[in-house]
Amino acid sequence: MKKSILLLLIAVISAALLSCAKNDNTPAVAAKTYVIVPGAWSAPYAWDNVKASLEKSGNKVVVVQLPGHGSDQTPPQNLTMDVYRDMVISTMDTLSGKVILVGHSLGGVVISEVAEKIPSKIEKLVYVAAFVPLSGQSLLDLASTDTTSVLGANLRPSADNLTIDIVHDQIINGFIQDGTMDEQNLLLANYRVEPAIPLTNKVTLTTANYGSVSKVYIKTLLDHAVTPTLQKRMLAATAGFSTVYQLNTGHCPFLVKADSVAILLTSIAK
Numbered sequence: 174m175k176k177s178i179l180l181l182l183i184a185v186i187s188a189a190l191l192s193c194a195k196n197d198n199t200p201a202v203a204a205k206t207y208v209i210v211p212g213a214w215s216a217p218y219a220w221d222n223v224k225a226s227l228e229k230s231g232n233k234v235v236v237v238q239l240p241g242h243g244s245d246q247t248p249p250q251n252l253t254m255d256v257y258r259d260m261v262i263s264t265m266d267t268l269s270g271k272v273i274l275v276g277h278s279l280g281g282v283v284i285s286e287v288a289e290k291i292p293s294k295i296e297k298l299v300y301v302a303a304f305v306p307l308s309g310q311s312l313l314d315l316a317s318t319d320t321t322s323v324l325g326a327n328l329r330p331s332a333d334n335l336t337i338d339i340v341h342d343q344i345i346n347g348f349i350q351d352g353t354m355d356e357q358n359l360l361l362a363n364y365r366v367e368p369a370i371p372l373t374n375k376v377t378l379t380t381a382n383y384g385s386v387s388k389v390y391i392k393t394l395l396d397h398a399v400t401p402t403l404q405k406r407m408l409a410a411t412a413g414f415s416t417v418y419q420l421n422t423g424h425c426p427f428l429v430k431a432d433s434v435a436i437l438l439t440s441i442a443k
Contacts, residue, residue, distance in 0.1 A: 204231040205296075205442045206268055210261055211236065212278025212303070213367045214339065214348070215425075216243030219360070222431035227438060237264050239283070241368040249335040254311075254374035258286040271296040273442055276303050278399060278424065279372070282312050286376055289383040298386050299441055301434070302393040302424050305407040308378040312371070319403040323347040336366040347398050351423040360428065384413060389441050391418045391426070391434075398424040416441070 207227060209220050217236035224234045239257050240247040247256075261283060265272055274295050276284035281303025288295055304315050319325065324347050327340040339347060344364060345357050352360070378384070388411075392404050408414055418437055420426045427434050 204233065206233040206270060206272045207235070207275060207438065207442075208261065208265055208268070208272045209234065209236045209275040210257075210277065210280035210283045211239065211242065212276075212280050213372070214344075214364060215277070216363060218243070218363050219425065220427050223427045223435050223438070226432060226435035230439065232439075232442075233268070235264060235268070237261050242365070243363075249368040249370065252368045252371055254282060254286060254371040254376065257283045257371055258290065261287045262291060265291065265294055273297050273299060273438070275299040275301060275438065277301045277427070278303055279312060282306050282376060285378060285383060288386045289376070289378050292382045292386050295386050297441060298388045299391065299438065300388065301391045301426065302396055302399050302404070303390075304399065305390070305411050306376050306378070307410060309375055311373050311375045313373050314375070315403065315407065316372075316399075318406075319400055321400050321402065323397040330369060331366070335369055337369045337372070338366045347424070349423055349425045349428060350397060351395055352425065352429045356425075356428045360425065386413075388414045389416050389418070390414050391420060391437060393424060393426055394419055394421050395423045 209224070211217060211219055217238050220236045224236055227234045237260060238245055240260060241249055241252050265287070271294060274284045274287060274297070276299070281300045284298055284300070285306055288298055304312050306312070306315060316322070316325070323343055324339065327343040327347065329338040329340060330336070331338070344361065349357050349360050390404070390408055392401060394401055396404070408417060420430060420433060422429050
């Protein structure tokens, strides 16, 4: 009798646990595909920790190496904003489904142009401390209004005007003044001059294409490169931003607070 009662209790408990499992309606977080476009004077290495964190959660992450950046040796005279755009588009063509397209700094202009060409391929545009151009504007048009940016007075064009350098003792102050020494040294070790022509190229954006894509902005409150003042002004001038987040970092939150950036990108994707 005792054995029968014990078996009955086990059966009841098992049925209850099974019922709970079946009635658990908590939706699983679907994996997403992120395509990340780094900014000027930067390259994919800067996003390694964010990429690793997102991939650990099952997401697919592709960080684009723009021509003339990182290890790519495309001559600067052959580069335009359209070349950058087409590189991102060709990368996205290899991926199935829609992507969350992330742009940092210069990458904001690039992803805007991509959205104009292939809006149906993009789930969301995410601007991280990024330039947000209006149609007819270039990055240089926006940057030249940022009068308190550290970069403005410390840019040094090459003699042929094909590349732009930064006064070297101001690189840390401009990009990662809030980082650790290791983070700052990593940035310095990967620094190279920036192709100049794409910074002057004006974009063409339409409401029908670019305007149809959902947009999110991540502001960087301690930014010395694209200052909070310019970020605020760009957001006020541009329609379509569904949400604006804030990080208490300088221009490179993906190096200084990679976990926070990964958490935000995960939240944005829901």
